[in-house]
Every structure is written in structure tokens, then in C-alpha cells.
Amino acid sequence: MTIEELSQGSAHNRNSRFDGEGNPWRRKLEQFAELGSEELEWIDHAIRDQKEIPADLDVIHEGERPDCVKVVLSGLLCRYTMLEDGRRQITAFLIPGDLCDLHVFLLQKMDHAIATLTPSIVATVNREEILDANIRLPRLTLALWWTTLVDEAVLRQWVVNIGRRSAYERLSHLLWELYLRHAAVGAIAGHNFALPLSQAQLADTLGLSVVHINRTLQRLRKEKMIEIDGRRLTILDPNRLKAISNFDPTYLHQQAGPSK
Amino acid sequence: MTIEELSQGSAHNRNSRFDGEGNPWRRKLEQFAELGSEELEWIDHAIRDQKEIPADLDVIHEGERPDCVKVVLSGLLCRYTMLEDGRRQITAFLIPGDLCDLHVFLLQKMDHAIATLTPSIVATVNREEILDANIRLPRLTLALWWTTLVDEAVLRQWVVNIGRRSAYERLSHLLWELYLRHAAVGAIAGHNFALPLSQAQLADTLGLSVVHINRTLQRLRKEKMIEIDGRRLTILDPNRLKAISNFDPTYLHQQAGPSK
DNA sequence: CGGATGGTTGAAACCGTTCAAAATCTGTGG
DNA sequence: CCACAGATTTTGAACGGTTTCAACCATCCG
Numbered sequence: 001m002t003i004e005e006l007s008q009g010s011a012h013n014r015n016s017r018f019d020g021e022g023n024p025w026r027r028k029l030e031q032f033a034e035l036g037s038e039e040l041e042w043i044d045h046a047i048r049d050q051k052e053i054p055a056d057l058d059v060i061h062e063g064e065r066p067d068c069v070k071v072v073l074s075g076l077l078c079r080y081t082m083l084e085d086g087r088r089q090i091t092a093f094l095i096p097g098d099l100c101d102l103h104v105f106l107l108q109k110m111d112h113a114i115a116t117l118t119p120s121i122v123a124t125v126n127r128e129e130i131l132d133a134n135i136r137l138p139r140l141t142l143a144l145w146w147t148t149l150v151d152e153a154v155l156r157q158w159v160v161n162i163g164r165r166s167a168y169e170r171l172s173h174l175l176w177e178l179y180l181r182h183a184a185v186g187a188i189a190g191h192n193f194a195l196p197l198s199q200a201q202l203a204d205t206l207g208l209s210v211v212h213i214n215r216t217l218q219r220l221r222k223e224k225m226i227e228i229d230g231r232r233l234t235i236l237d238p239n240r241l242k243a244i245s246n247f248d249p250t251y252l253h254q255q256a257g258p259s260k
Numbered sequence: 261m262t263i264e265e266l267s268q269g270s271a272h273n274r275n276s277r278f279d280g281e282g283n284p285w286r287r288k289l290e291q292f293a294e295l296g297s298e299e300l301e302w303i304d305h306a307i308r309d310q311k312e313i314p315a316d317l318d319v320i321h322e323g324e325r326p327d328c329v330k331v332v333l334s335g336l337l338c339r340y341t342m343l344e345d346g347r348r349q350i351t352a353f354l355i356p357g358d359l360c361d362l363h364v365f366l367l368q369k370m371d372h373a374i375a376t377l378t379p380s381i382v383a384t385v386n387r388e389e390i391l392d393a394n395i396r397l398p399r400l401t402l403a404l405w406w407t408t409l410v411d412e413a414v415l416r417q418w419v420v421n422i423g424r425r426s427a428y429e430r431l432s433h434l435l436w437e438l439y440l441r442h443a444a445v446g447a448i449a450g451h452n453f454a455l456p457l458s459q460a461q462l463a464d465t466l467g468l469s470v471v472h473i474n475r476t477l478q479r480l481r482k483e484k485m486i487e488i489d490g491r492r493l494t495i496l497d498p499n500r501l502k503a504i505s506n507f508d509p510t511y512l513h514q515q516a517g518p519s520k
Numbered sequence: 521c522g523g524a525t526g527g528t529t530g531a532a533a534c535c536g537t538t539c540a541a542a543a544t545c546t547g548t549g550g
Numbered sequence: 551c552c553a554c555a556g557a558t559t560t561t562g563a564a565c566g567g568t569t570t571c572a573a574c575c576a577t578c579c580g
Contacts, residue, residue, distance in 0.1 A: 468537090472536055475536095
């Protein structure tokens with residue numbers, strides 16, 4: 001089954017829960033820039049072409065040459081790279097409000113793939129629409145650039161995390177990062193948020209084995225740092241988690257830059 | 261000694277060897293886009309403010325808020341992050357033609373530092389000049405965006421490399437990447453190029469210990485894959501090096517994208 | 521109920537680290 | 551040109567964090 005077939009039923013099936021305040025993309029961009037009504041309308045209009053995609057499906061394949069930008073409205077996706085022998089590395093999570101590449105269409109072809117980890121709703125914004133915004137709405141353009149810079153900063157931290165931290169620190173760091181990113185788009189209730197990742201997926205993002213993820217997770221639970229019920233994660237002791245992960249919140253750049 | 265003091269002597273001391281064809285930034289941008297004389301003039305003019313900086317000095321500190329963009333004309337620099345206990349991770353190398361962040365001035369402050377690894381010559385392009393190009397020279401703007409996308413792609417590969425490859429594969433991958441990147445800016449003679457990195461610095465980029473870098477390097481030499489004399493590296497068996505590193509050249513995006 | 525997927529456990533092996541010391545190289549001043 | 555200090559590379563041995571392998575258990579779902 002391809003994405004195209006799946007989308008037949010749901011494309012243009014505009015889901016009103018993502019309008020205005022419910023639009024996570026808008027919510028994210030507003031963090032950075034003071035947007036006027038023109039920009040807000042553009043954002044709401046841009047996400048009109050929505051698709052529901054089941055879990056564990058490639059949204060963009062490696063080698064493909066995308067001609068549009070995708071915006072995550074709900075669900076969880078990831079970028080990943082497979083090595084020939086089956087080893088896999090996840091290089092980013094995409095949560096609501098995130099983009100699957102603002103300017104990929106500048107490059108020849110995708111050097112990695114993007115897949116859903118949970119059933120997701122993704123909006124497609126075509127190339128021309130983005131270019132139009134680039135010309136007409138400079139404040140929005142700035143806000144979009146900002147998001148790509150933050151993505152890069154997160155990636156840099158992942159290198160640090162995987163390269164220099166122990167499994168225990170690494171996992172703590174990732175969980176706290178996910179917590180803060182969810183908080184920024186309002187997807188947090190208490191200290192509790194949806195973490196629909198299997199241990200195998202966590203292993204692939206942290207460069208560890210499943211077995212070791214399992215044991216490290218147990219340790220964090222035993223030490224009353226976190227609690228996992230079903231697919232939700234509760235952070236019981238934020239301060240300790242921050243401390244062991246040596247977390248420096250700067251890199252998320254959640255305070256706005258010069259233009260706000 | 262600060263960079264400001266050092267620069268007094270050499271600022272505006274325009275070094276003609278970086279004019280025209282000798283300008284590595286231009287060389288890099290031309291790979292991607294067909295640039296007209298207007299763009300080429302802008303590039304040559306933009307790098308007029310040059311500074312010589314000795315090795316092992318921070319060019320940009322963590323926490324700083326830069327208001328300009330720096331272009332590497334010669335030498336080798338790196339981005340790095342220090343953890344509190346002294347562990348260090350290098351997250352990127354900057355070689356001639358690379359930028360120390362195109363749009364950092366959008367963010368509040370640097371979440372990492374940039375330092376010289378060798379004596380380097382770096383040009384400073386101020387914010388207004390970049391913004392001017394963004395408005396006046398769309399082809400150049402596209403080319404600049406392309407370079408930031410490539411930087412991000414490289415970073416993603418580093419995550420894969422550190423997360424999922426053995427020390428032996430990892431080191432091979434890095435050496436081959438550096439070889440190709442140097443080739444792209446014409447800094448290769450034969451299969452031989454300047455690699456002025458200490459083993460400690462290699463360790464900090466690959467997330468390994470110095471001792472293990474040493475042993476892995478020895479293995480590569482024993483297996484006649486590479487040769488090291490002084491600060492230059494010769495690749496003796498490119499094919500085998502590519503093979504063990506499982507290298508996929510796609511991510512460097514050295515073939516031009518749609519606009520060329 | 522059966523099969524699949526994901527989580528948990530134990531034991532053994534291994535890759536890479538740590539520590540500590542020796543060897544080599546580099547630059548500097550006498 | 552030598553002497554010397556400091557940094558970098560190299561070596562050996564012991565340790566340990568993480569992986570691997572191979573089960574077993576739990577849960578979900580048709």
C-alpha cells in the first residue's frame with residue numbers, strides 16, 4: 001500500500017481541530033516571531049491539504065526527490081538511515097509543528113528517509129506556496145529559518161549525547177529533551193506526555209542495544225525518576241533528570257531571538 | 261590575548277591569494293549554482309575583511325551572540341561542545357569555503373563554540389551585507405541555503421557514524437569524508453591532503469578515547485589503507501576505505517541540485 | 521486460542537576505556 | 551647544536567559498560 005492510495009480518502013478532508021490555536025505549526029512559529037494576521041492566515045491556509053498516515057510507513061524514501069514540504073499536525077515521525085547490514089540510526093524526531101525539510105527541494109535527492117512512528121496527520125505544502133511566503137512575508141520567512149536552525153542545534157546535541165555520554169545520561173537527556181519540546185507545543189499534561197516509542201526505537205535513536213535500553217529504563221524507574229504506563233511517560237523528578245543528563249536548555253532556543 | 265587584539269595588525273590586510281579563483285567560498289558556491297558576475301563580485305568583495313588567527317583559539321565562544329558571519333579562507337576550525345566534567349565533543353569541521361553559521365544572528369546565543377585547530381584566515385561578513393545579498397541576489401541566496409543544507413546532512417551522517425558504527429568503520433568514514441570535502445575545494449594533491457588533527461582531536465570528533473584512536477589508526481596503516489607523514493594523510497586504498505566505512509556519497513550533495 | 525510483537529532476564533563475550541608509563545616528537549633558549 | 555620541557559604518540563594490562571545470544575514472559579488482536 002502506498003501513501004498515495006491511502007491518501008485518497010482523507011486528502012482535502014480538512015480537519016478543523018488544527019485551525020487557528022489548534023494549529024501546532026502556528027503555535028511553534030508564534031514562539032519566535034510576532035506574526036500579523038496576514039502571516040497567520042497564510043499558515044492556516046497552507047496546511048489545508050492533510051493526510052492521515054498509519055504508523056510505520058515511510059513518508060519520504062531515501063533517494064527520493066521531494067517537491068513539497070510536509071508539516072506534522074499530529075503524531076510522531078522520525079528521520080532515519082539504514083546501513084546495509086540492517087543497523088539503523090534515527091537522526092531526528094518530528095513532533096507536531098515540525099517540518100520535514102523546508103528546502104529539501106534544493107538538493108538532488110533525500111539522503112535519508114522519514115517514517116511515521118505512530119498514526120499521524122501530515123499536511124503538504126507545495127513548493128510554490130513556500131516560495132510565495134518567502135517573497136511576501138519576511139517575518140514568516142525569518143520564523144521558518146529559525147526553526148531550521150533549531151533543528152540543526154538539536155542534531156548537534158545528539159552528536160554530543162551519543163558521542164560523549166553514558167547510556168544512563170544519554171537516555172535521561174533524550175527524555176528531558178522530548179519533554180521540553182512537547183511542552184513548547186502544549187502537548188504536556190502535568191509532567192506526563194505521550195511517548196509512543198518502542199524500546200527498539202529508543203535504541204536506534206541513542207545508538208544502543210535494545211537490551212541495554214531496557215536495563216537503563218528499569219534503572220530510571222527504580223530510581224523514581226520516571227514512570228511509564230502504556231505509551232505515556234511521566235517525569236517524576238525533573239531536577240534529577242536534568243542534572244544527570246547535564247542538560248543545557250540553550251540549544252532548544254525556546255526563547256525568541258532578535259526579531260521578537 | 262583576545263581575537264580583537266590579534267586582528268589589529270591583519271584586518272583589512274587584504275590577501276590577494278583569495279581573489280577570484282583563489283576564493284574557496286566562491287569555489288564552493290559555484291559547485292552548486294551558475295553564478296553571474298554580479299554574484300561573483302559580491303563574493304569577492306564580501307571577504308575583504310580578513311583576519312589571521314593562530315591555532316587553538318576560540319573564534320566564537322559558547323553563550324556569545326554573534327552579529328556577523330565568518331567565512332573560512334584557510335586553515336581548519338571546529339565546532340565543539342564541552343561537558344562540565346571536561347568531556348568534549350567536536351560536532352563539525354570547518355574547512356576553507358565553509359561558513360561559521362549563516363543565520364546564527366537569528367538565535368539568542370551560541371549553544372556551542374567554534375575554535376581554530378590550525379592557524380587560519382577567516383573573513384568576517386557583516387549582517388547587513390548578507391541581508392543585502394538575500395534581497396538582491398536570489399541565485400546566491402539559493403547557493404547559500406544549499407550549503408547550510410549540506411552542513412546539516414553531514415551532521416546527520418555523523419550521528420549515524422557515531423551511533424551505529426564500530427571504531428574501525430567510524431574512523432574510515434571520517435577520513436573518507438574529509439578526503440571528499442577537501443577534494444571539492446581543490447585542496448587535494450594525489451590522494452594526499454593536510455590532516456592537522458591530533459589523535460585527541462580525532463577522539464573528540466568520533467566519540468572514542470585517544471588510546472583507541474591510536475590503535476585503530478595503527479590498524480589502518482598496517483592494513484595499507486592509509487599513510488601518515490607529519491600532518492598529511494595519504495589514502496592508499498580508497499576503494500577499501502569506502503567499502504569498510506559503508507560510505508554513501510549522496511549526503512555530501514556534491515552534485516548540484518535543481519537550480520544548476 | 522494462536523501468533524506476533526514488544527518487554528524482560530541471565531550469562532558470556534567483546535569492544536572500547538582507563539590508568540600508568542615509556543617513547544617519540546616539537547619547539548625553544550642557551 | 552644541544553638540552554630540556556611539554557605535548558603527542560605508543561604500549562601493556564586490567565577493567566567495565568555494552569552487546570550478543572538465547573530464552574522466557576506479557577500483551578494485544580484477530
